[in-house]
Amino acid sequence: MAEEVVLLDLGVSPFGQRCRIALAEKGVAYEYKEQDLDNKSPLLLQANPVHKKIPVLIHDGKPVCESVIIVQYIDEVWSDGAPLLPADPYARAQARFWGDFIDKKIYEYGTRLWKLKGEAHQVAKKEFIEILKVLEAELGDKKYFGGDAFGYVDIALVPFCSWFYTFETCGGFSVEAEAPKLVAWGKRCLERESVSKAFYDPVKVYEILKQVYGFE
Numbered sequence: 001m002a003e004e005v006v007l008l009d010l011g012v013s014p015f016g017q018r019c020r021i022a023l024a025e026k027g028v029a030y031e032y033k034e035q036d037l038d039n040k041s042p043l044l045l046q047a048n049p050v051h052k053k054i055p056v057l058i059h060d061g062k063p064v065c066e067s068v069i070i071v072q073y074i075d076e077v078w079s080d081g082a083p084l085l086p087a088d089p090y091a092r093a094q095a096r097f098w099g100d101f102i103d104k105k106i107y108e109y110g111t112r113l114w115k116l117k118g119e120a121h122q123v124a125k126k127e128f129i130e131i132l133k134v135l136e137a138e139l140g141d142k143k144y145f146g147g148d149a150f151g152y153v154d155i156a157l158v159p160f161c162s163w164f165y166t167f168e169t170c171g172g173f174s175v176e177a178e179a180p181k182l183v184a185w186g187k188r189c190l191e192r193e194s195v196s197k198a199f200y201d202p203v204k205v206y207e208i209l210k211q212v213y214g215f216e
């Protein structure tokens with residue numbers, strides 16, 4: 001019997017994009033179901049009763065939640081495609097460490113750039129630039145975070161490249177001036193069809209975030 005793969009998602013979501021990129025990298029066919037988060041579907045509420053968030057991957061009726069966990073699941077289930085995580089346990093742990101770092105830092109500290117004002121905004125800007133520099137140092141002169149092969153850490157971070165425009169516009173700095181290697185890496189990733197197909201126009205992202213968060 002053919003397997004059934006469904007993704008509950010929202011086009012602009014960087015978390016959903018991670019899953020779409022991983023599925024594309026593995027060549028997995030799936031049904032994409034765009035969700036209305038203002039009016040959550042019974043399917044979403046049933047599939048992710050704890051967080052009630054997208055993305056959710058439903059594989060043969062079994063839901064998997066949380067984007068980085070979904071990406072790891074995709075890597076394990078469709079293991080015949082090019083691996084997303086390295087085979088070596090230590091290298092796997094390191095990749096997960098950076099995925100976790102991205103998860104804890106980019107969204108949380110990035111959104112402070114438009115949530116905070118005055119002195120607190122200046123602190124947020126400094127902290128965010130520092131996060132970019134830490135990531136850039138980890139990337140170093142490698143093609144991708146894992147070396148020559150595109151993988152897990154790239155997938156965790158690359159959707160946020162379409163947020164860079166919002167980060168720099170609200171933060172009052174240039175991502176390219178602060179972290180040029182990271183910007184070049186983002187462009188390299190965008191050359192992959194898996195990434196370019198999921199990528200959202202940065203100006204559209206800005207307009208959407210402006211509406212969601214109500215910043216000027």
Ligand code: GS8
Pocket residue numbers: 010013014015037052053054055065066067068
């Ligand atoms: C975050 C998912 C998320 O924030 C992951 O999958 O990695 N840690 C999770 N999803 C948002 C949409 S994208 O910003 C969501 O579904 N929000 C609905 C809500 O909060 O009610």
